[in-house]
Amino acid sequence: xxxxxxxxxxxxxxxxxxxxxxxxxxxxxxxxxxxxxxxxxxxxxxxxxxxxxxxxxxxxxxxxxxxxxxxxxxxxxxxxxxxxxxxxxxxxxxxxxxxxxxxxxxxxxxxxxxxxxxxxxxxxxxxxxxxxxxxxxxxxxxxxxxxxxxxxxxxxxxxxxxxxxxxxxxxxxxxxxxxxxxxxxxxxxxxxxxxxxxxxxxxxxxxxxxxxxxxxxxxxxxxxxxxxxxxxxxxxxxxxxxxxxxxxxxxxxxxxxxxxxxxxxxxxxxxxxxxxxxxxxxxxxxxxxxxxxxxxxxxxxxxxxxxxxxxxxxxxxxxxxxxxxxxxxxxxxxxxxxxxxxxxxxxxxxxxxxxxxxxxxxxxxxxxxxxxxxxxxxxxxxxxxxxxxxxxxxxxxxxxxxxxxxxxxxxxxxxxxxxxxxxxxxxxxxxxxxxxxxxxxxxxxxxxxxxxxxxxxxxxxxxxxxxxxxxxxxxxxxxxxxxxxxxxxxxxxxxxxxxxxxxxxxxxxxxxxxxxxxxxxxxxxxxxxxxxxxxxxxxxxxxxxxxxxxxxxxxxxxxxxxxxxxxxxxxxxxxxxxxxxxxxxxxxxxxxxxxxxxxxxxxxxxxxxxxxxxxxxxxxxxxxxxxxxxxxxxxxxxxxxxxxxxxxxxxxxxxxxxxxxxxxxxxxxxxxxxxxxxxxxxxxxxxxxxxxxxxxxxxxxxxxxxxxxxxxxxxxxxxxxxxxxxxxxxxxxxxxxxxxxxxxxxxxxxxxxxxxxxxxxxxxx
Numbered sequence: 001x002x003x004x005x006x007x008x009x010x011x012x013x014x015x016x017x018x019x020x021x022x023x024x025x026x027x028x029x030x031x032x033x034x035x036x037x038x039x040x041x042x043x044x045x046x047x048x049x050x051x052x053x054x055x056x057x058x059x060x061x062x063x064x065x066x067x068x069x070x071x072x073x074x075x076x077x078x079x080x081x082x083x084x085x086x087x088x089x090x091x092x093x094x095x096x097x098x099x100x101x102x103x104x105x106x107x108x109x110x111x112x113x114x115x116x117x118x119x120x121x122x123x124x125x126x127x128x129x130x131x132x133x134x135x136x137x138x139x140x141x142x143x144x145x146x147x148x149x150x151x152x153x154x155x156x157x158x159x160x161x162x163x164x165x166x167x168x169x170x171x172x173x174x175x176x177x178x179x180x181x182x183x184x185x186x187x188x189x190x191x192x193x194x195x196x197x198x199x200x201x202x203x204x205x206x207x208x209x210x211x212x213x214x215x216x217x218x219x220x221x222x223x224x225x226x227x228x229x230x231x232x233x234x235x236x237x238x239x240x241x242x243x244x245x246x247x248x249x250x251x252x253x254x255x256x257x258x259x260x261x262x263x264x265x266x267x268x269x270x271x272x273x274x275x276x277x278x279x280x281x282x283x284x285x286x287x288x289x290x291x292x293x294x295x296x297x298x299x300x301x302x303x304x305x306x307x308x309x310x311x312x313x314x315x316x317x318x319x320x321x322x323x324x325x326x327x328x329x330x331x332x333x334x335x336x337x338x339x340x341x342x343x344x345x346x347x348x349x350x351x352x353x354x355x356x357x358x359x360x361x362x363x364x365x366x367x368x369x370x371x372x373x374x375x376x377x378x379x380x381x382x383x384x385x386x387x388x389x390x391x392x393x394x395x396x397x398x399x400x401x402x403x404x405x406x407x408x409x410x411x412x413x414x415x416x417x418x419x420x421x422x423x424x425x426x427x428x429x430x431x432x433x434x435x436x437x438x439x440x441x442x443x444x445x446x447x448x449x450x451x452x453x454x455x456x457x458x459x460x461x462x463x464x465x466x467x468x469x470x471x472x473x474x475x476x477x478x479x480x481x482x483x484x485x486x487x488x489x490x491x492x493x494x495x496x497x498x499x500x501x502x503x504x505x506x507x508x509x510x511x512x513x514x515x516x517x518x519x520x521x522x523x524x525x526x527x528x529x530x531x532x533x534x535x536x537x538x539x540x541x542x543x544x545x546x547x548x549x550x551x552x553x554x555x556x557x558x559x560x561x562x563x564x565x566x567x568x569x570x571x572x573x574x575x576x577x578x579x580x581x582x583x584x585x586x587x588x589x590x591x592x593x594x595x596x597x598x599x600x601x602x603x604x605x606x607x608x609x610x611x612x613x614x615x616x617x618x619x620x621x622x623x624x625x626x627x628x629x630x631x632x633x634x635x636x637x638x639x640x641x642x643x644x645x646x647x648x649x650x651x652x653x654x655x656x657x658x659x660x661x662x663x664x665x666x667x668x669x670x671x672x673x674x675x676x677x678x679x680x681x682x683x684x685x686x687x688x689x690x691x692x693x694x695x696x697x698x699x700x701x702x703x704x705x706x707x708x709x710x711x712x713x714x715x716x717x718x719x720x721x722x723x724x725x726x727x728x729x730x731x732x733x734x735x736x737x738x739x740x741x742x743x744x745x746x747x748x749x750x751x752x753x754x755x756x757x758x759x760x761x762x763x764x765x
Contacts, residue, residue: 046267049327050203051100051320052260053170054253055093056210056278057286059357066247067254069261070272075350077290078343080304080313081357082273084285085505087146092116093208096276096317097173098137100204102148103321103336109140116277119169119206127184131172134180149335151178153202153321160330162201167192170206170275189259197265201328207256209249210278269293269327273320282503284361287315289341293327303346303353307339309508311494313357315341316505363434363495364503370440371504374497378421379654382721385418386665389728405736412732416455416474419725422518422718423478424450426485426492426499434495447497467688467733471726472529478522478722479554482515486557486564498718511557511564513709517718520573520705521698523554524580525726528694531584535690543690544585551577559605561612568709570605574598576701583693655717662720666695666727680731683738691730698723 059081064071086095087107094117098106108117122129131137134151141148154164154177166172166182167189175182184196189205197203257272264270269292274285289299303313306323319338325331326340346353392411428446436442454477463469485492493499493515500512511519527547534543555577557563559570578597582589666681685692698719705715 047265047269048165048197048200048203049269049324050205050260050264050271051171051174051324052205052207052257052270052272053097053100053174053275054207054210054272054286055096055170055274055276057253057272057274058283058361059286059354060361061246061250062286062354066250067257069254069258073257073261073270073272073290074288074354076300077270077288078299078302078304078341079286079288079346079353079357080315080341081284081361081502082287082315082317082319083309083502083505083508084274084276084282084317085503086317087144089282089504090116091276091282091317093170093276093278094119094173097170097206098141098150099148099317100174100275100320101153101176102141102150103152103318103338104148105146105318106137106141106148106150107144109136118208119173121169122166122172122182122185124185125181128182129166129172129185131169131176131180131182134176137173138178147335151176151180152333152335153324154178154182156325156330156333157202157328159333160201160328162328162330163199165196165200165203166206167204168206168208170208171204174206174275175202175204189256192260192263194263194265197263197268202324205260207253209252209256210246267292271320271323273317275317275320284314284364284502286357289323289343291327297343299343301346301350302343304341305344306341308337309502310489311502311508312344313346313353313360314502314508316508359432359434360495362439364501366434366439366443367495367497368501368503370443371497371501374425376654378498378721379658381421382418382658382725383661385414385725385728386661389415390665408732408736412470412729413455413459415725415728415732416458416470417451419471419722419729420451420454420458420474420477421447422498422514422721423474423481423522424448424454425497426481426515427454429492429494429496443497467684467730468529468532468691471729472526472532475522475525475529475722475726478518479526479550482511482519482522483554483557486511509565511566511569513566513568513705514714514718516558516564516566516569516572516709517702517705517715518722519554519558520569520576520701521719521722523550524576524697524701525694525723527551527580527584528688528690531690531693532688535584540584540586544581547577547581547584551581555604567605567609568705571602571708572701572705572715574600574604575704576697576699578697579700580693580697583696584690655713659713659717659720662717662724666720666724680734681727683734684727684730687734688730691727695723695727 059079061067062070062074084091084096086099086105088095091099092108094108094110095106097119098108110117120132122131138150141150154175157164157175158177163183164175164177165184165186166175167186172182172185184200186192186196189207261270270290271288272290273287277283277285287304289304292298304315305312306315306319308316308319316338318336319341322332322336322338323341325336347356389411392407424447427450428443431442431446431449433439433442433446454474457477458464458470458473461469461473463473481492490499490509490511493512494508495501498514498518500507502508506512527550530546530550531543534540534546551573555570555573558566558573575594575597578594579589582593587593699716702716702719705719706713709715
C-alpha cells in the first residue's frame, strides 16, 4: 500500500509540473498595453512607400543580362522567396492583388477552373479612378471562409491621412479603399511625374507583362459562376511559349522598373514582389525590399524574413499589407494576418544567396508535385503490408518451423520498415537531394536509404531478440528526430513529403499536423517500450516517472510558441498521454479522470495562447494570433474554417481507406490470426502489457487529433501508419516463440513472460 501511495505522489507531482512548466518558461510579459496593441514607429519615410507587383516573377529568371535594373537593385536590398497561396492552389492575378488589399487570403468570385481573370480597367474619376464592381469583391470575400476585408489597405492609409497612387488595373485593386477608389490613377509607368510622388504616401504599381502571356481577357462578367469550381479549381497547363518571348517580356518588365527607379525620390521604401502566378501552378515568387524602415533598419543585403514563416529568405503574400503599413507607421487594423518583413543575415556572396533561394524553390516544387503520389504510395505500401501479413499469419500457421520462422522474420523487418517510413521522409532532408540533376529520384532514394538505416539500427543490437526491442528503437528514433527538429528550427519538416511546403502554405514553422501524428505516436510507443523494461525489473514508479518526463518534454516542444506552436497538438496529446500513464501505473481509466485531464489540456493551451497574445503583434505565434481573434470576435471564422476542413478531409478516400484497413487489421486480423483460443494480440499483451498502454494512448490521441485539427483523417491515418506496423512486429515475435498451436501444447502463462525477461537480459526489451 505504501508503495502504491508513493507512485501516486510521483504522478501527482509530475502532473502539476505538466501544467506549470510551460507557464513558468514563457518569456516575460512587457508592461503596459503597448504589448497588446503594438505602437507604430515614430517617423514615416521621407519618400513614398511603393509596391511594384510583377505576376510570375521568380528568382530563377532574374539575372544581370535579362533584368539588369532588378539585379542591381536586389544587390542593395533584402531578398527572399514569397509564398503566394491564397484561397485556392492557383493564385491568379486578381486573387493576388485582392489579397494585398485585404491583408488576408482573398479571391475573385468570377474566377473559374479554366482561366485566370485579369484585372478590369478602372473607371476614371478626376485624377483618380474607381474599380468597377468592387463591392462584389468586398461582399464575396467577406462571406468567404477567410472573411477577408477587401479595401482594408486603402482604408487604413486614408484613415491615417494619406493618399494613394495606383499604376495599372491590378494595382488599383490593391490600393483601392472600401469604396473602390484610388486618389490618383495612371495606366502605365510612362505617365509618372515627380509631383505625383510628392502627393502619395502609398503607391502601388502593377507590371503585368508576364501575365498576359498566358491569360485571356475575362469572359462575360455576367456569366453564371460555379462556386464549387472556384473553391476546387484544377491547375491548367499553360500553352507552350517560346523562351525568346518570355525573355523579351522579362526585359520589358525590367525596363519599366527602370523608369520607376529613375523617377523615385530619395528616401522612398520600395518593394518588388511577384504577387501572383501568370498561369498554371503556383511557385515561390521573388520578393525584395529596399530602403530604410521606420525603425531605422536598412534593407541592403540580407534575406527577408517574417514572424509568419520564421524562415530566412521566406515571406508570404499576406505579409505585404502589414509591411506596407508598418513602413508608413500606420497601426494595423483588425483582420490582418501577416507580419512585417525584417532582414536577417544571408550569404555574403550575392550569387550564392540567389542560388539558395532558387534551390529552396526547386525543393518546394518537387515536394509539392510528388506529395499526392507519395501519399498514394504510402497508402499502397501499408495496405500491402497488412495484406501480406494477414496471408502470412494464415498460410504459414502449420508449416515447418524453419520456413515459418524465416517468413515471420521477413514480416517483422518489413513491418519495421513501414513504421520507419514517415521518419525517413524527414531524415531524407539531411541529404541535399534538391541539388541533384533529377531531384525526384534523389528524394525517393534518400527516403529509402534513411529507412534502411533506421531498420538496420533496430535489428542490429541485442534488443532485436526482445518482443519490443526493435519497435522501441524505431519509435525512439522517430521521437528523437522530430524532437531535435523542433528544437533546431523544424528544417527537416520543411519541404518534406510528410511535412509541409511553402507552396501549399498550410504551415511554415513548428510542428505540422502530419508530423504531430508521427511524433506523438512515436513518443507513446517509446514510452511503452521503456516502461516494459522497467516493469520487468519491478520499477513501476520509475516507469511512471519516465513516461511523464518524456511526455511533458514532448508537450513542451509541441506547444511552446517558439518551438512547435501546435495548438491542437497539445489538446490531442494530453488525453492520450494520460491514458498511457494511467495504464502503466496500473490505474483504471475513468471518465472523471479523463474529464480532469481535458480540463488541464484546455487550461494549459489557454494560458499559453493568452500570454503569447500579450507579446507585440509582430512577435505573436499562431497561438497569440488566435487569442487576438478571440478578443476581436473573429475566432468563429477560423474555427468554422478548420471544422469544415476537418470534415472535408473524410473525402480523401485514400487516407480514409488506410485508417479503416489499419483498424481492421489491428483488431480483427491480429486478434484472430491462428487457431488459438485468443488472438496473437492478446498474447502480446501478456508478454508486454505496456504495449496495450502505448497503443491505446496512440488511438486516443489520434481520434482527438482528428476532432481538433483541420487535417482531420490524416492524423489517425499517420498515427496508425506508425503504431500498427510496430504492433505487428511484436506479434511476429510471439508467433516465432510459441508457434500457431501453443494452446494445445501448454496453457497460457501470464507469469511466463516476466520470468523469461528477468532470466534473459538480452530479451529485456
